[in-house]
Amino acid sequence: MTDTTHPDAWTEETSQHFIDYGAYFVPEREVQVETVVSVIPPAPDGAVIVEICCGEGLLAEAIARQFPKAVFHALDGSKTMLDSTAAKLDAVGVEHSSALMDIAETGWRNFDSPVHAFVSSLAVHHLDGPGKAQLFKDLAGQLAPGGVVVICDLVEAQRDAGLKLWERHWDTGVAQRAQELDGNDKMLHFFRDDGWNYYSAPDADPIDMPSSLFDQMRWMSEAGLVEVDVHWLKAGHAIFSGRKG
Ligand SMILES: C[S@@+](CC[C@H](N)C(=O)[O-])C[C@H]1O[C@@H](n2cnc3c(N)ncnc32)[C@H](O)[C@@H]1O
Structure with a gap:
């Protein structure tokens, strides 16, 4: 699924780099994970939790530890990442499945049962503005009453x-x-030398398309979510969520 032919695309090599360097480059990673977990409402047994672009599975593992009776669906465009996540979820013992997908496509956005929580960390910026607005609308349509969409991502600076x-x-x-x-x-x-700091050269990589936090919260609200709120922000990385009423 990972596109190795398009020069700008995320590749399996990029996945391995992110696994290798994430501990250094993700701001306050432990705080990010703890914050996302803490804004997921208590999950009844069998509640469906979906992670979009799960990466190596650090967040998935923390969520599974908090909600061991949930059913976890891990989605990503990289087999390296899905395999790593599946191993972590196996170790916790939570029921889980995984699937390759492209976040920009819409075919994966239908689920057999209403979803208790959609979470995504450091990935929604691979969609442009209209793509994010459509994603929030599609996810809101799949939520169970009281369910949440929780996003952690780079956001665009306005000045x-x-x-x-x-x-x-x-x-x-x-x-x-x-x-x-x-x-x-x-x-x-x-x-610095490898160009990882998006804010040093925001136009350098066309696969990075962060939108402002304000716009994204508005798109959540326009998708019908309520109690749209921001929970944490550091170095341009924000965690925000909305709930289905
Ligand atoms: C920056 S990493 C974040 C990983 C993890 N969520 C975390 O926070 O540590 C981005 C993730 O998005 C996935 N990804 C990138 N582009 C994608 C696409 N177009 N469709 C699906 N997954 C994609 C990558 O494989 C990777 O796991």
Whole structure:
């Protein structure tokens, strides 16, 4: 499923890089995971939880530990990522399935039972604005009453001052994490030199299309979700959600 022919596409090699470097480059990763888990409402036995672009499965594992009687569906465009997630969910012992998909397509957005929670971390920015608005509408249509859509993602800065701030905050976070993990700043230099800080060059990679937090919350509201709220924001990475009334 991962496109290896398109030069700008996410590839299995990109997946491996993200697995290797995520611990350094994802701001306050543990806080992100804990925050997403904490805004999922208590799940009845058998509740369906869907993760869109699950990556290596760190969030999936935390959700499965919190809701071991849920049924977890893991979706991603990378087999490397799905295999890693499945291994983690097997270890927790939660009922689960996984499927390759392309987030931009719509065929995967129909589920046999109403969904208790859709979660997605660091992936919705691969859709353009109309694509995100349509995604939120499609997910809202599949939710059980009281169910939630929880998104963690890069968001677009509205002014140059905001862009510069988030660029600096992200660099600072990577510098701190590199010191904690390795006791040196080698990974900070790699982060900068390899162009990982989106806010240093927002137009550099066409697969990255963050939208403003304001727009995304509005699109959730227009999709019929209520109590649309932001729960955390650091270095341009935001966690926000909406609930089906
Ligand atoms: C930045 S990683 C985030 C992974 C994980 N959610 C996390 O937060 O650690 C982006 C994920 O989106 C997946 N992905 C990228 N483009 C995709 C696409 N067009 N369709 C489906 N999955 C895609 C990648 O395979 C990867 O797992």
